[in-house]
Amino acid sequence: MKKQITNMSKESKIRPRKHLGQNFLIDRSILEVIVNAAKLTKDDLVLEIGAGTGTLTEALSRDAGHVVAVEIDERLVSLLRQKFFQYPDVEIVKGDFLQLNLTELTASSTLISEKSKVVANLPYYITSPIILELFRHAELFERLVVLVQKEVAERIVAAPGSKRYGAFSVAVQYHADPEIMAIVPPEAFWPQPKVDSAVVKMMIREAPRVKTVDEGIFFAVVRGGFAKRRKTILRALSMAGKTYPELASVKEDSIRRILAEVGVDSERRAETLSLEEFGRIADAIALERGELSQGEKHDVH
The missing domain is CATH 3.40.50.150 (Vaccinia Virus protein VP39)
Structure with a gap:
């Protein structure tokens, strides 16, 4: 050849x-x-x-x-x-x-x-x-x-x-x-x-591995988390609103509460999170923004 x-x-x-x-x-x-x-x-x-x-x-x-x-x-x-x-x-x-x-x-x-x-x-x-x-x-x-x-x-x-x-x-x-x-x-x-x-x-x-209410928010969370790879997921997402409009309205205190609600330690880094965990965070942020009704739940295939 x-x-x-x-x-x-x-x-x-x-x-x-x-x-x-x-x-x-x-x-x-x-x-x-x-x-x-x-x-x-x-x-x-x-x-x-x-x-x-x-x-x-x-x-x-x-x-x-x-x-x-x-x-x-x-x-x-x-x-x-x-x-x-x-x-x-x-x-x-x-x-x-x-x-x-x-x-x-x-x-x-x-x-x-x-x-x-x-x-x-x-x-x-x-x-x-x-x-x-x-x-x-x-x-x-x-x-x-x-x-x-x-x-x-x-x-x-x-x-x-x-x-x-x-x-x-x-x-x-x-x-x-x-x-x-x-x-x-x-x-x-x-x-x-x-x-x-x-x-x-x-x-x-x-079907996608993670069922999430809003793909835009999901990938904003993923990209935002990894954009500051060496920072904690709390700090990375708190800073991500400057770059990703999907996250602009969610402030640090809300992110801290959301992480606690979905069972993700705020001191962890994005590189340790599974797709399922990214999905839970994204859906909670969607709920925070009023895009997810109380009756809808996150699912993983």
Whole structure:
């Protein structure tokens, strides 16, 4: 695979662009891990983000019903369109993924599967924004299988109390059940990155892990708590109102009382709180703001 890709690079005079995070996968065994984790059928529409030289695209096309491959680099788009000219079930889309309409991108009346799958070697420089954008449209997808930096993978699966646990961990685990499928060394890419990578599978949940009355308040509490990571949850949330309007009207005394009511020690830090605890705090703040009736209760799935 490496020889094939490097020869392509020489013939087309296309060199990987570092600022676009272009590290092309050249290890066939890792390619198989990714494809196997996707569990593709001919009923599936697959969205690939950052198609690169088309190595993964070609592997996906063998098992999926339709592949929509997004690539921002116009040089590679031209190469991909030549390569897949005779592949009716492969659609090459030129553009910045974050600027595209995901509903339109995944629409297909000819496939049976109600939800699409995302399978991608994500550009490392923009991994987190891409994943968060996918979760904003979580209802469109059944699973995500992505190749990312190992450090990002560890953040995705991190548990409360671990050094990698943060707002990104909570956002992923709110929407999905993540699992690291394989650790990938730098030698699996050309050019080689300076860090290890990992294949991560994220199964989208039918309902969020935490049922909360107001997602806006929930994520404001999460982001506000982690924004001042070394401070107590009381101090962090007391300061968060300056940044997050959802919390602006809730003062320190109210937050102290709310934490006591929901059973969270005010001296704890955000990095120790579970999704359930963030949810209880968020619902109590919603009640404080008059958005939650006395009869409604917090629930965890």
